[in-house]
Amino acid sequence: MNLCVITLVMLSWCCGRLTAKPIQTGNQTDSAVAEEIKRARDALLWLQFFEYAEKNDTVEDCLSCEIEECDGDCLVKLNNILSQPLRDMKEFYRIHPLDGNLTEEVLKKMSEYRCKEKDIPEADDITNAKVTDDKAEDHVRVKRYSRLANQRWDLQRTPVLTISFLDYLQKFTPAQQEQIAAECATLWAKPSGLAFQIKPYSGATNIGISHTYIDGPYNSLGSGMSPTPYSNGYSFLKLDRAEPWKLRNSSPGQGVSLKWAMCHEMGHNLDFGHSQDRSSIMYPSAGYGLEQLSPRDVQGVVNLYGRANGKTVVEQQYSPSQ
Ligand SMILES: [Zn+2]
Structure with missing residues (x-):
């Protein structure tokens, strides 16, 4: 049988x-x-x-x-x-x-609105992420903040980072969108001492904000390029025109926060990678991200730029050998 x-x-x-x-x-x-x-x-x-x-x-x-x-x-x-x-x-x-x-x-998780940038950096970049690690999680393969391209703005050459809009969303006034950019700049500037200036686009800027059509079914909100620390360095910050934007999480009605997306992508412009911490502005999806830096974000900014801006450059801490 x-x-x-x-x-x-x-x-x-x-x-x-x-x-x-x-x-x-x-x-x-x-x-x-x-x-x-x-x-x-x-x-x-x-x-x-x-x-x-x-x-x-x-x-x-x-x-x-x-x-x-x-x-x-x-x-x-x-x-x-x-x-x-x-x-x-x-x-x-x-x-x-x-x-x-x-x-x-x-x-x-896959259905959430999120940033277009990848979550896990290339292996070469992981070794460079130590400076912003949470020490207790050194064993975690993906570091809390892994840097995307291992580049920072050259603060000697670029003491003030300029931010310009190359175009605007039609849904809001230019002034409203510049206000959001200013709030994001303040967010990142506060713990680091970095200086930003929002100015009209005149052919050159450090962080250029523009709008495009990024994806179809993937709910990608935007992308941000790592620092370009060269002469007249330009890094883009792109947001998807097709999303149902509202200005902030607190704005009435349904929609996804323009402030979250802009502040998050600006983090990439400063070479922050994605964080696994749901309270971090650098968490990849907008569902959990706050519109303000978490204490871990703040520490990350200080580590990356604080002392560098105070002329005590921390270059050796980014050595791939560490
Ligand atoms: Zn991102």
Whole structure:
């Protein structure tokens, strides 16, 4: 009896392998598989977009097929490829258990409005992140603040960072948007002693704010370029025109905070990477980020710029050898 069952199971498995066919719609099971494939595919696209996963030719067909016509093996293939990137993503967002399973909590996180920049920096940059580490978490692979490009503004050459709007959102007046930029500049300037000046764009500026169409389905709000500490250095701060902006979290109605996005991206302009701390302005998604710096942010700014601005340059602390 048991032997019969085993034989039947093996036959069924073999036949399944030999005759993998497109998913047939019209019954409950296949519809469920199609739904699973869609979830896994969307998750992989998200993970690729934010550089948790690399492009992989072996699932190219599974990413482009009509869902109802995808090969039944796509679910297995996608789940295999998803496993490690999902672990990495869960580690960054502290979603437990740290396994390779695609859960509702993961999907919810992926649906949040967020910054376009990646969460985990290149390996070379991680070694340079020590100066802003939380010491108690030295063992954590992703540092609390990992710097994006290992560059800072040259404060000798650029004692005052200029901020200019290259264009404006139509929804608000220029004065309203400049006010938000001023509030963000004050936010970052306060703990560091950095000086900012908002001035009309005249062909040159240090931080250039502009608006564009960044993405379709990924809810990316904006991006910010690391410091360009050269002569006439220019770093962009781009915000997505297509988002349902409101000026601040406290502004009435639905929408996503322009102040959060602008202050967050300005953090990238100062070379801050993403923080795992939900109370930090540098947390990647807007759902939890505050419009003000957390104590950890403040310490990060002081570490990065405070003493440098006071002429005691902390260059040696960024040595890759540390
Ligand atoms: Zn960001």
